[in-house]
Amino acid sequence: MKTLPLDLGERSYPIHIGSGLLGQADMLKKHVTGSRVAIVTNETVAPLYLAKVRGHLGALQPLEVILPDGEQYKTLEVLNRIFDALLTARCDRRTTVIALGGGVIGDMAGFAAASYQRGVPFIQVPTTLLSQVDSSVGGKTGVNHPLGKNMIGAFYQPRAVIIDTDTLNTLPDRELASGLAEVIKYGLIRDPEFFAWLETNLDKLLARDPEALAYAIHRSCRNKAEVVAADERESGVRATLNLGHTFGHAIETGLGYGAWLHGEAIAAGMAMAADLSRRLGWLKAAETARIEKLIRRARLPVRAPGSLSPARFLELMAVDKKVLDGRLRLVLLKHLGEAVVTDECPRAELEATLASMREAA
Amino acid sequence: MKTLPLDLGERSYPIHIGSGLLGQADMLKKHVTGSRVAIVTNETVAPLYLAKVRGHLGALQPLEVILPDGEQYKTLEVLNRIFDALLTARCDRRTTVIALGGGVIGDMAGFAAASYQRGVPFIQVPTTLLSQVDSSVGGKTGVNHPLGKNMIGAFYQPRAVIIDTDTLNTLPDRELASGLAEVIKYGLIRDPEFFAWLETNLDKLLARDPEALAYAIHRSCRNKAEVVAADERESGVRATLNLGHTFGHAIETGLGYGAWLHGEAIAAGMAMAADLSRRLGWLKAAETARIEKLIRRARLPVRAPGSLSPARFLELMAVDKKVLDGRLRLVLLKHLGEAVVTDECPRAELEATLASMREAA
Known part of the structure; x- marks a missing residue:
């Protein structure tokens, strides 16, 4: 233990x-x-x-x-x-x-x-x-x-x-994959070494190798504990733990709770956040490709459901807790392994992400 | 101000x-x-x-x-x-x-x-x-x-x-009286001078004399603020603010919310707590008489409703938040102006209070 x-x-x-x-x-x-x-x-x-x-x-x-x-x-x-x-x-x-x-x-x-x-x-x-x-x-x-x-x-x-x-x-396979979405998240927002470890060891995790799972859980909890200790009530850095969550919550609310698992919605949300980060010039195309590839390998979606139109998506995002004083705040990636919270994302880029990052309806 | x-x-x-x-x-x-x-x-x-x-x-x-x-x-x-x-x-x-x-x-x-x-x-x-x-x-x-x-x-x-x-x-008269129950409470639990002031000035309060009301509100809030500052989450002294509340909550729950006003139930509850304190040898009969008299003068009840049997009353008290690990904790008066929290009240005395301190059914 x-x-x-x-x-x-x-x-x-x-x-x-x-x-x-x-x-x-x-x-x-x-x-x-x-x-x-x-x-x-x-x-x-x-x-x-x-x-x-x-x-x-x-x-x-x-x-x-x-x-x-x-x-x-x-x-x-x-x-x-x-x-x-x-x-x-x-x-x-x-x-x-x-x-x-x-x-x-x-x-x-x-x-x-x-x-x-x-x-x-x-x-x-x-x-x-x-x-x-x-x-x-x-x-x-x-x-x-x-x-x-x-x-x-x-x-x-x-x-x-x-x-x-x-x-x-x-745990059913689909639930295991859902959990991997949050594991991958820690790599994306603050632990690039862990991201690389996941690229190497993802198959072991999917095969439920006990040692690999124990390592991934411990490292994820350590990341989470460090962030929460620094900002218990989410007035600052804790918000970066919400990478993919503004998009993901819109998917969950829009489809009705339970249609997609939480981790599935977060996975698609993280891919969308990565795409938006690339459009803002922060991530390179090769990095978003690495991110998408790892999420896909974890058997998770990387696109929003086609049934949610970009207009409906925007509407759903507007009631997210990350909205402050009417401005949409998003967690995006400055680099692979470094998240930022911004309320200055240009609407055009956001709409481009919503339009391109969805499954065929 | x-x-x-x-x-x-x-x-x-x-x-x-x-x-x-x-x-x-x-x-x-x-x-x-x-x-x-x-x-x-x-x-x-x-x-x-x-x-x-x-x-x-x-x-x-x-x-x-x-x-x-x-x-x-x-x-x-x-x-x-x-x-x-x-x-x-x-x-x-x-x-x-x-x-x-x-x-x-x-x-x-x-x-x-x-x-x-x-x-x-x-x-x-x-x-x-x-x-x-x-x-x-x-x-x-x-x-x-x-x-x-x-x-x-x-x-x-x-x-x-x-x-x-x-x-x-x-404010309707009945609501004003209901508020006076909590005002009187501060005198009973920690401010005997204020209790004496209330005995002298109650008629002014009932007549809504603005100066008397402002004084009573300020002194009540000062008492409350001191107790809360000392024990925000009620692990100790704050519990004394619940004088009369275990009895009072039983009345409110037993009659259905809204039948008696909160202050009315607390008033009867305080009279019951005073009676029980006398039975335990802590208050003198002359003191419980002073307490009852002041509560009555405030046009508040000093007896539990007759429709609640002592047995039903005990049952209702058993779910009060003041119950800890199955023992009934009560706020009682050691003296007029000094409250204590005890979980060692003998059942016989409690039952005697419940039997005697109720209106005719």
């Missing part, structure tokens, strides 16, 4: 990464402070890992909250089911909420923990590659709204993140 | 108290940072003060969100209307939310501000005595759940609290 610290003063916490962590009796229990525990998970993950997690918490008689699986259920209504369950079971404010699942479960259970009685402790146990390398680390929690993704939520840090890499053995 | 500081490090803010503040052109605008403003208010307050507030913010083209009036609307569903409005108007994360109204509006607009895009600035403009002396100060925000009051929310501090004491001129 390796442990990375996320340094946030009194809100600091450890990220444990290793094989078989869910099989270790004390792994979860040592981070529980009160006398009660509520495990929030979904219908897909529950049959796979709930018994294992419950087993080590027996004396605490954990409450189990099992939600439907999918981004389309990341809503205020489904969130309320967690509150219903906690209140019906009379959970008090020392109850620890454990998020067992992917990004949707982590975001919802985290927001429930942030809001229940104005805040109870919680622990992230991410079981998908995407949540292990991205959403479980850094304290972003929330739900979607029909008019925009993650529009309602809180910055709320967990007490610990416990990543058992063995959970990837049961 | 007087200004009290609430000292919370980087989250510090001023509490402005005075006559005619809403008529001052810069009062609100100086606390707005971004280029957009959303005013959240209700159907009762809007006709009285919305035009005045809007007038000084004209250039910012404020979005107006007008909610129904009443505690029964302090729900997740009504909260979502605020999100709908903000998203439909494409408000970004630099939008400042202004809460214009009583405690329900302040709590809901505050929680909306805490959660919208994971947090936007907000300003409290309380227009009822209760919200001026209590709920607008200190950052507690949230909504009710059918199974418990204020069960879903956040600690989220405003940028400023602006108390125009003239707004009390339009």
Whole structure:
């Protein structure tokens, strides 16, 4: 097991990464402070890992909250089911909420923990590659709204993140690929060496080589932890983690949540951001080609869906959280391995990217 | 105008108290940072003060969100209307939310501000005595759940609290009395001099003497600000502000939100806490008599509703946020002017209070 610290003063916490962590009796229990525990998970993950997690918490008689699986259920209504369950079971404010699942479960259970009685402790146990390398680390929690993704939520840090890499053995290929989108992102925005490593080792990751996966997860979490420690509430550098997300969120909202996986939308969004960066003279054509090639090799899309017209796309982008005072702020690439946040992207270049970077309708 | 500081490090803010503040052109605008403003208010307050507030913010083209009036609307569903409005108007994360109204509006607009895009600035403009002396100060925000009051929310501090004491001129008598419950509370828990002042000056407050009201508001806010500065997230002394609230919340939840006003339920709750404190040998009978007398003079109830049986009352108290690890924590009075939080109240004494301190059914 390796442990990375996320340094946030009194809100600091450890990220444990290793094989078989869910099989270790004390792994979860040592981070529980009160006398009660509520495990929030979904219908897909529950049959796979709930018994294992419950087993080590027996004396605490954990409450189990099992939600439907999918981004389309990341809503205020489904969130309320967690509150219903906690209140019906009379959970008090020392109850620890454990998020067992992917990004949707982590975001919802985290927001429930942030809001229940104005805040109870919680622990992230991410079981998908995407949540292990991205959403479980850094304290972003929330739900979607029909008019925009993650529009309602809180910055709320967990007490610990416990990543058992063995959970990837049961992950569908499409979900694995989705997680690779965020892995590639770290290479693009701040870690060009890692990008090169990914070019060399992508096939191992796709073949689920345990060592390669553990290395990629650790390096991704380290990148994320460094950025979050420097800017917890996204007033500066943390925004670079959103590379591809303004485009990607438009795709997810435009198609309806759950049609494309989050990582798929981000993958296409990163290819679009790279294309736009090239049009602004920042990236060379050879670099955008390398980026596209790596994303494609990860079995991820590099074009927006043809069903979204450029006009509709612009409309969807206008409600993104990255919009400030009416100006569209975008994360783009100054170089391969260096991201910038800009609100001065000329409209013509943006429209050229939207027009050219889409699949045939 | 007087200004009290609430000292919370980087989250510090001023509490402005005075006559005619809403008529001052810069009062609100100086606390707005971004280029957009959303005013959240209700159907009762809007006709009285919305035009005045809007007038000084004209250039910012404020979005107006007008909610129904009443505690029964302090729900997740009504909260979502605020999100709908903000998203439909494409408000970004630099939008400042202004809460214009009583405690329900302040709590809901505050929680909306805490959660919208994971947090936007907000300003409290309380227009009822209760919200001026209590709920607008200190950052507690949230909504009710059918199974418990204020069960879903956040600690989220405003940028400023602006108390125009003239707004009390339009306040119904019953609402004024409801606010006096929280005013009396400060005397009971930490300010015996103020309690004595209230015994002398209560009739002036009921007659809406502007000087007496301004004094009572200022002294209440100073008490609240001192307690919150010492313990923002209620891990210790802040809990004493909940005197009467465990009993009071049980009344509000048991009768259905809106049947009794919050201050009415708290008034009965404080009388019950005083009775229980006497049974434990902490208060003298003469002191509980003084307390009951002052509450009665404020035209507030000193008994729980007869329709709630002691058994039902206990059940309702068990889901209160003040319950920790299954033990009932209560705020009681060690002396008149000194509160304590205890989880060691013998059940027999509690049941004796519940049995004796209720109206005939």
